[in-house]
Amino acid sequence: MITNFVFLSLLSYACVVLNAAFGPRTFSIDYSHDCFLKDGMPFQYISGSVHYFRIPRVYWKDRLLKMYMSGLNAVQVYVPWNFHETEQGVYNFAGDRDLEHFLYLANETGLFVILRPGPYICAEWEMGGLPAWLLQKPSIMVRTADPDYLQAVNDWLAVLLPKVKPWLYSNGGNILSVQVENEYGSYFACDYNYMRHLRALFRYFLGDDTVLFTTDGNTNREMTCGTLQGLxxxxxxxxxxxxxxxxDRQRRFEPRGPLVNSEFYTGxxxxxxEKHAHVDTEKVSSMLGEMLSMGANVNMYMFEGGTNFGYWNGADCDTRYRSVVTSYDYNAPLSEAGDPTDKLLAIREVIKKFRDVPLGPMPPAMPKFAYGFVTMKKVSPTNLLYLSCFQYYGYMLYRTKLPRMVPDPTPLIxxxxxxxxxxxxxxxxVYQGFLERDTQLVMNVTGQEGDQMDILVENMGRVNFGSKINDFKARLNYSHLQILYTQASGLVSNLILGRDVLTDWQIYSLDIDGTIASGWPHSEVAQHHPGTISKSSDGPTFYMGTLEARGFAWDTFLKLKGWTKGQVWINGVNLGRYWPQRGPQQTLYVPGPLLSSSQPNNITVLELEGAPVDTRILFLDRPQLDSITKRS
Structure with a gap:
């Protein structure tokens, strides 16, 4: 019989043997041999970017498996702050926001993780991932050592980084390295104190042995302002x-260590x-092979783009404001719906030359179905939707009275x-027309003194890149109550009608998403309020219909031919914006898990300008993302 002492001695000896055989888990930089070391051995990663926040949770495993079967050994992922802390101090890591579950699935699949937790991420995402509530302080200077901004960053990273730490490779997880900020050299501030503060935060929460890195564009200015000793x-x-x-430019800032392209653009x-982006497959595969032959570590951005559901798309504002479309297909190796493309197969052939690719077939595309036409019916416009005091995305209604008679067309400026x-x-x-940021600043109206003027203002996404990311959506100086409403969308300066400055506004923040999620207009759950947005089929008008999924719920694509611009919800879920009259995107991706195969699927459309006479919408089995029609 073995005594407890002998048993414990044998167990202790076995642990020593195992540690000697496998050693501690480490990931580090070997500056002598210009490479990464994993567990003391040279390591080269071949990675692809994928965004869990742009893909339904039920499809995460499918996408990760396709990446693994393509020959990748790592996945790179951003963490959007505003997706997890939409309201200050309220954190959400459940459902489609379950970052730790995504890390678990990646680990289970056999993929390491290159984590990019921000706090700023760009990613063509709303405000570059920064929460809109930061703008409640108008003077705040984001991405700098501004004390108000740093306090918010401190609070956020104190929640996020402890969740991340157990997933570090050295702690038994799969995170190899962690990025600090993102492409900071592209920002005008060039605030080294800010970067030093972040470096200290990341070290405090993640330890001194974690490989921290920066990523910057291929210019001297960007590399100068975005890099910092110790990163x-x-x-x-x-x-x-x-x-x-x-x-060679990277070598000017890192004379020794591994070569790393953290964003190799596949699309x-x-x-x-604007035209649908396209990056040639042959160029992508050829340059990938060239970099891998140099021993470089490469992350392909994107490997799958996904979708900007709801209001999460960003915008650019270099020479003028340009909103990013709902689809984030990105012309990537995996399509918006996660389907393998010719580009993926070409990349897989390149990777085979440098490492063993897993045996077995590539997982197939998810099944698609063309459900056909659904007729939409106009919703009675006698209901003003729920109001919300705290809303940062979507739509706001401004209402005032005409100050005088305007019988002849008069400029509203x-x-x-x-x-x-x-x-x-x-x-x-009665709908009169629209005004648009940077492009249409004047339109004519007529009316009588005292007529009600309604202005429904759409937030089309905050700027995600450059010096204008402090993208206020409303800043009119009225009562404190009204200022609470001014973060969703709206007016940042007064409007003028002829010679009159318009005043005495009533401001309503419209909780359209909450109202539709509660069942309106397909049920009587929604409360009724007096008021109207539009009396005719022109201008902002709601439509409703139902789709029968015929016994199975598969992915599909929604086309609104002849419709102008607006928003679509299915079963209370906001699919995003449509704008076929401007293009290039003509269809909206509808993931199968959103549909019911046994119950009618409720469809709600908010058409903002004008629906066609034929109010049918069409569900197809393939996307259409590349058709420019006309500018409206």
Whole structure:
């Protein structure tokens, strides 16, 4: 019989043997041999970016498995602050926001993780991932050492980073390295004190042995302002760049250590009114092979783009405001719906030359179905939707009276480009037209003194990149109560009608999503309020219909041919914006898990300008993302 002492001695000896055989789990930089070391051995990662916040949770495993079967050994992922802390101090990591479950699935699949937790991420995401509630302090300077901003960052990272720490590779998880901030060299501030503060925070929560890095664009200015001692400097570039020249630039800032392209662009983003982005497959595969042959570590941005559901798309504002489309397909190796493409197969063939690719077939595309036409019926416009005091996304209604008679067409002017971002104007419920940020600042109206003017203002996404990310959606100086309403969308300066400055506004923040999620207009759950947005089929008008999924709920694509611009909800879930009259995107991706195969599926459409005579909508089995029609 073995005594407890002998048993414990044998167990202790076994642990020593195992530790000697496998050693502690480590990931580090070998500056002598210009490579990463994993458990003391040279390591090269081949990674792809995927965003859990742009993909339904039930599809995470499918996407990760397809990445693994493509030959990748790592996945790179952002963490959008505003997705998890939409309201200050209220944190949400459940459901589609369950970051730790995503990390678990990646680990279970056999993929390491390159984590990019911000606090700023860009990603063509609303305000670059920064929460809109930061703008409640108008003077705040985000991405700097501004004390108010730093306090908010401190509070957020004190919640996020302890969740991340157990997933570090050294702690038995799969996170190899962690990025601090994101492409900071592209920001005008160049505030090294801010970066030092972040470095100290990350070290405090994640420890001194964690590999921390920065990523910046391929210019001297970006690399100068975005890098900091103690953070490993990496670079990003696409197929229009000479790889050797780009890596020479990285070498100026990191003379020794691994070569790393943290964002190798497999495609590009789309803006409304511009051509669908396309990056040649042969160029992508050729440059990937070139970089891997140099021993470089490469992350492909994106490997799957996904979808900007709801109001989460960002915008650019370099020369003018340009909103990012709902689809984030990105012309990536996996399509918006997660389908393997020719680009993925070409990349897989390249990777085979450098490492063993898992045996077995590539998981197939999810089944698609063309459900056909659904007729939409106009909803009685006698209900003003629920109001909300705390709303940062969506729509706001501004209401006032005409100060005098205007029998002849009279200019309604946004003199200081004060519409953020698009406004739909009605007089006594009759639609007059729209004003749009940077592009249409004047329109004519007529009416009688005392007529009711309604202006429904749409937030089309806060700027996600550059010096204008403090993208206020309303800043009119009225009562304190009204200021509470001014974060969703709206006016940042006064409007002028002829010679009169319009005043005495009533301001309503419309909780459209909450109202529809509660069952309206398909049930009588929603409360009724007096008021109207539009009396005709022109201007902001709601439509409803139902889809029968015929015994199975598969992915599908919704096309609104002849419709102008608006928003779609299915079973209370906001699919995003449509704008076929501007393009290039013509269809909205509808994930199968949103549909019921046994119950009618409720469809709600908010058409903002004008529906066609034929109010049918069409469900197809394939997307259409590349059709420019006309500018409206």
């Amino acid at each position: 490993y400097a990496t670079i990003d570039f696409g197929t229009d760049t000479n790889a050797s020249v780009a890596f 590009w983003l789309d803006h409304w009114g 946004s003199p200081l480009n004060g519409i953020h971002d698009r406004a739909y104007i009605s007089i006594n419920g």
